[in-house]
Amino acid sequence: xxxxxxxxxxxxxxxxxxxxxxxxxxxxxxxxxxxxxxxxxxxxxxxxxxxxxxxxxxxxxxxxxxxxxxxxxxxxxxxxxxxxxxxxxxxxxxxxxxxxx
Amino acid sequence: xxxxxxxxxxxxxxxxxxxxxxxxxxxxxxxxxxxxxxxxxxxxxxxxxxxxxxxxxxxxxxxxxxxxxxxxxxxxxxxxxxxxxxxxxxxxxxxxxxxxxxxxxxxxxxxxxxxxxxxxxxxxxxxxxxxxxxxxxxxxxxxxxxxxx
Numbered sequence: 554x555x556x557x558x559x560x561x562x563x564x565x566x567x568x569x570x571x572x573x574x575x576x577x578x579x580x581x582x583x584x585x586x587x588x589x590x591x592x593x594x595x596x597x598x599x600x601x602x603x604x605x606x607x608x609x610x611x612x613x614x615x616x617x618x619x620x621x622x623x624x625x626x627x628x629x630x631x632x633x634x635x636x637x638x639x640x641x642x643x644x645x646x647x648x649x650x651x652x653x654x
Numbered sequence: 655x656x657x658x659x660x661x662x663x664x665x666x667x668x669x670x671x672x673x674x675x676x677x678x679x680x681x682x683x684x685x686x687x688x689x690x691x692x693x694x695x696x697x698x699x700x701x702x703x704x705x706x707x708x709x710x711x712x713x714x715x716x717x718x719x720x721x722x723x724x725x726x727x728x729x730x731x732x733x734x735x736x737x738x739x740x741x742x743x744x745x746x747x748x749x750x751x752x753x754x755x756x757x758x759x760x761x762x763x764x765x766x767x768x769x770x771x772x773x774x775x776x777x778x779x780x781x782x783x784x785x786x787x788x789x790x791x792x793x794x795x796x797x798x799x800x801x802x803x
Contacts, residue, residue: 557749564745568738575734576727581712588705599693610768613693614776617768620697621783624704625790631708632797639800644715647728 559600566593580634580644584627591623692765 566589573586595616602612638644727734772780 555754557752557754560749561746564742564749568742568745571741572734572738575737576731578726578728579712579716581708581715582726584708585712588708595697610771613768614771616693617696617772618779618783620693620700621787624700625786627705627708628790628794629797631711632794635798 556600556604559604560597563593563596563600566590566596578645578647580637580646581631583646584630584634587630588623588627591619591626595619595623692768 570586570589570593573589574583577583577586598612598616598619602610602616606612634644637649641648643649
């Protein structure tokens with residue numbers, strides 16, 4: 554297993570997340586896709602840290618920060634989806650077009 | 655004992671096996687021996703505790719039988735698929751051009767050095783991120799509270 558494989562897995566995870574964000578209709582699955590993107594970034598941080606600078610854990614610290622940000626994002630995003638559902642009675646992204654001019 | 659230089663991240667496990675050919679110890683498979691211990695434990699903790707709630711909500715809300723035949727993707731799904739595929743192929747070719755990097759040292763538990771790093775060199779981002787978490791907490795409570803009028 555070399556760095557290339559880790560980066561490839563990270564890239565594929567990011568692409569799946571990107572596809573989910575671009576193409577899914579449900580807001581909750583879009584949130585899950587964003588989590589996938591965060592995890593791809595975390596994997597890349599840790600892999601680079603392990604293979605390029607194994608003596609200093611800066612990459613791992615950055616990954617911890619990414620995890621915390623992901624948790625905060627999930628919490629706020631879920632609260633927003635809950636509120637959107639209460640207001641508009643829908644969780645489909647294409648129905649939320651009130652900002653369209 | 656002749657110790658082979660470990661060439662990949664699993665190399666030091668192979669070294670253990672070489673020293674004790676009779677049996678593998680359980681501790682060879684515990685992530686404590688492979689480095690990244692603390693980060694891995696935090697990730698499991700957070701995802702088992704926090705993000706799993708999100709996934710469970712999706713499962714709970716998608717039980718309606720009329721959702722099973724509903725369209726799951728929007729009109730741009732082909733474009734999204736195309737963008738993702740192009741992205742993956744670009745990344746693959748880019749990574750192939752990179753010089754081969756192998757793990758230089760066997761992995762060691764990094765909890766102590768990570769703690770020192772977080773609380774000495776990165777103490778300002780550390781405090782900032784705790785503020786971010788607090789504000790996310792307060793914001794989530796504010797957002798999801800029913801407005802009583």
